[in-house]
Amino acid sequence: MITSIYVENLRGVKRCVVNNLTHVNIFIGRNGAGKSTLLEAIYMASAWARPLDIIKGVSKLLHVVTRRRGHVDARYGWEIYSKYKDMLWFNKYINEEIRIALNFGEKKMEFRLMYSQPQPPHAPPADGPALWLVVAQGSNVIYYQRPDSFWSPVTKSTPPLPFSELQKRVEDELRQELEFLEGVLLLDSRLTPRDLEQRIWPQLLDRRLDTLIVEMLREEYEVDVHDITYKPVGGEYVLALKLKNTTVEIDALGDGARAAVMYASPLALVKDTAVLMEDPEAHQHPAGLKAFMSFALKIAKRQNLQLFITTHSIELINIIKQLVRELDMGIHVYFMERGPDGVVDVRMLEEVDVDVLQKTALIPGLSARVSA
Template identity: 25%
Template sequence: MRLVVKWVSIVKFRGVREGVLSNLAGINILVGRNGSGKTTVLEAVHLALTLTDSFEFLVKRRGWFGLASIDTLFYRCSREARIIVELADRTRQELSLRVERRGETARMVRLEARGRRTGVSDILVYRDGRVVASKLGVAHNSFLVDWNIASSLGASESIYAEMLVHGGFSAKEFLLDMLRSKTGSVRSVEPIRVNNEWILHLVYTDHAIPYYVAGDGIRYALACLMTLVAHRDSVLLLEEPELHLHPGLMKLIAHAIIASYRRRGNQVFVSTHSVELVDMLVREAARNNLGDNEFRIYWLALEDGRLSYTSYGLSNASEALEEMKHWLYN
């Protein structure tokens, strides 16, 4: 399945009062100024597809600062939000979130889903960050990768395990071939048991080092790469994958994004501020002869909570790049 999400509608979620992003492609690049709604779009798609499975992650991924973290899920002082995604088979997954109870010690949020997954979950969130919720399952496989995942103990080990479960040895070989092409010295990536903990290690010819003490760039690149090669027919959402990367690793990420779509049938969303990464993605997409319905750039804008956008296909991607350069250098 090449195209999973066709459009997404957002109402009163995070900083978006209302907005629709339509005509989504196999690869979707979200660009725009800070506060233009890029991250909100990623989170909205992820939550609509994974329901309660991602609720706690999305609440805490920007940092836990008490029950106010729950309130920031809703536009300004709203008590209810709604997200709708239309899928490739023309079915819709609808999601509503509503604050049922406010208090000093806990919040009760009711999550109602209709579509591939239908059900209701009352989510109780305590001031200390504990979350109690009944599971609703997932409407479609969706995976969001950000810097927090790359730096959290256990997260990268889980991605590594998923890569082997879903992709087998061929997925790992593809990962290693890409790493060796840009780093040269990394021979393998393996979990090694240290003090009763399985820790992912980068293995060199004569030594190995824990993933967590490697450079910031290689850590985030590895988390993104493993996600891109681990899954099939899924929705993969990458937030600013260019963080901490030198040009060689950035080019590697661009190559892996296109390959993840073409070889593994994944739909990929990327939020970025990097002109260099967008340019690399455009060049890589052109080399692979992708069409405008397969590769699109969305320049997002947010005014008084209303989300709008300008869409560019591969055939006029140069206009998006010029817009980004104008914004960056003026």
């Protein structure tokens, strides 16, 4: 489990520290406070352990750059990354390193991203993204990138070291943390039915986890759904719900039901890792939101998932608070506020603080609708 996060020089965040993380972590604050950037920092760090997104099949660092621009043709991905990568740097200060540090209890993993890629042997092309792990070596530090690239930030060159021994030490000492990072999921509004059809649902069907998604849909979204299947449409196969009187493509579902399937399907596959959810309340009726969060939290409990959730909804917070009590899970709510200098103040809210926020509407944009 990640117990704390440190982020520096990423997007609009000059510096941000979040401590005392637990099973379920909810981040609230005004637009531009740095909530999504915090999720992206964890997602970027996970790229060191597994460079490709398991849902989209593209580089995670490329996805971070392009996901706010909408669809990007994969054939031109690296050209887009090279063109727009400066937007990752705070105030476009590209001479500074982006720093991300994750604490896992007593162990720490610190990562660096440089605008200009060093060129030790076997490194990716200069315009390709490369996240480096900071490794202690005596009184100095060495940057290490899988599979076998090392770089000295002091000499600006490849250090004369027994690489195989250092590599083995790092991989052995951080084995559990690396396995945790390999499975990290980012769930946001950019997921598409095609992503699920190509990479997620074949695995769900092989393990018959599709029944979990059907049960969730029956609870609130489509009470007469019998099954989910692949249906031939226009020369390809798409996911569709088999209802009592017809079969409906996932694309044709209401926004709430479609979003629930998008988020729930990858969730059912992973375990012993972190899941990053961006604004899961979008397009959801309160009853549907409760059904989805009940599914998500039960999966998280059973499969040892740590959840990081951004939201503008007090309603969502109340739903999660109720459910985690029933499941005996830890929950922390953090209020984020970014100053003019880019430094983010993060305050962990006590129970009474959340109640005060709801009553006074202290945070503009938070929903205070009555739960259904």
